[in-house]
Amino acid sequence: MYFIRCWRRSTAVVTSIRSIPAKRLLCSGSEDDTVFALSSGQGRCGVAVVRVSGPSSALAVRSLTRVLPAARIASLRSIIHPQTQELLDRGLVLWFPGPRSFTGEDCAEFHIHGGPAVINGVLQALGSLPGLRPAEAGEFTRRAFSAGKLDLTEVEGLGDLIHAETEAQRRQALRQMAGDLGRIYQDWSDRLKRCLAHVEAFIDFSEDELVEDGILNDVDVAVRQLQTQIGDHLSDQRRGERLRTGVQVVIAGSTNAGKSSLLNMLTQRPAAIVSPTAGTTRDVVEVPLDMGGYPVLLSDTAGLRDTTDSVEQEGVRRARQRCGDPLLGNPSLTQTRHRTHLQKSTEALHQYHHYRDVDLVLAAEGLRLALSSLGRITGKVGAEEILDVIFKDFCIGK
Incomplete structure (x- = not known):
């Protein structure tokens, strides 16, 4: 059964889903x-x-x-x-x-x-x-989520722990599985709920003089603090995502500069052929490494030079394609959903400030949208549409 709350408004009726039916959170x-x-x-x-x-x-x-x-x-x-x-x-x-x-x-x-x-x-x-x-795949974990044993960030941490290959990945996964990330988002959610409750109270009861003066000013301060903290959280240069997916390092340069020798030294094995003949490396040679606990995909490439050899030309083209713009191509989907919902939450908080002195009902809706976006990260609100994405990486029995 859905639980729907209807918000009392003169301009519109806004509904929000307060919970997700447990049966639909399970598998088939x-x-x-x-x-x-x-x-x-x-x-x-x-x-x-x-x-x-x-x-x-x-x-x-x-x-x-x-x-x-x-x-x-x-x-x-x-x-x-x-x-x-x-x-x-x-x-x-x-x-x-x-x-x-x-x-x-x-x-x-x-x-x-x-x-x-x-x-x-x-x-x-x-x-x-x-x-x-x-x-079914991921069903034990899905049942734990439905029972409130784990929020979605902790579920993702468990998945990361299962797939962790390096020490740093393991530490990050354990912190997330322990709820460190979820507690940050829950704290922000709790503060947003308080702000929204105060605005709602002002809308409904200010004419009866049942609300203290200055309550909206307190909300303004709290919202700005949240904006600053969420902004700082987003300005992490994707460190967590890079750690989860690994860092790609390309060895590029002129022919016979020692690229393959460097690769072999780093991997401590003859992963690439070394020869005094220029142009030995034609294709891209990739080797996964654990460097200080961080996953690194090391790529040895063909030397960058003008050549008439069609095979070597293709090797040079592939080498140039690997030193290109890292922003090109599809971004990693690992924790991108966190970033997306946080950005939507920030935009909604801007909506609060935009309508604060114009239409307090629309300003309150901004707070509600921001709260909803935060809730989607932990699974407190509107989790159903993202469950399949999260659990599909789990093996049966996990």
């Missing part, structure tokens, strides 16, 4: 389903983790192990197929009754041996139980 199955999936990586390994989440999690544990273990205590159990009574494995079983679980629902984990036959046997056993189905 019902929120009443119990889902299961392999939550550890694919392939042979010493230990694999199979996660179960939903109202029938306790039934699943009892069906495969006969006894529900104590909450949040690892218990060694024989894992048995509920239909054939065949012993599938012996492993650790953990029971997490909701809401104190990752998803906020009743959850269980089976820590089993990582051979494909064992994993398939346990997954088939779970699939034979009524009310259980395989989880």
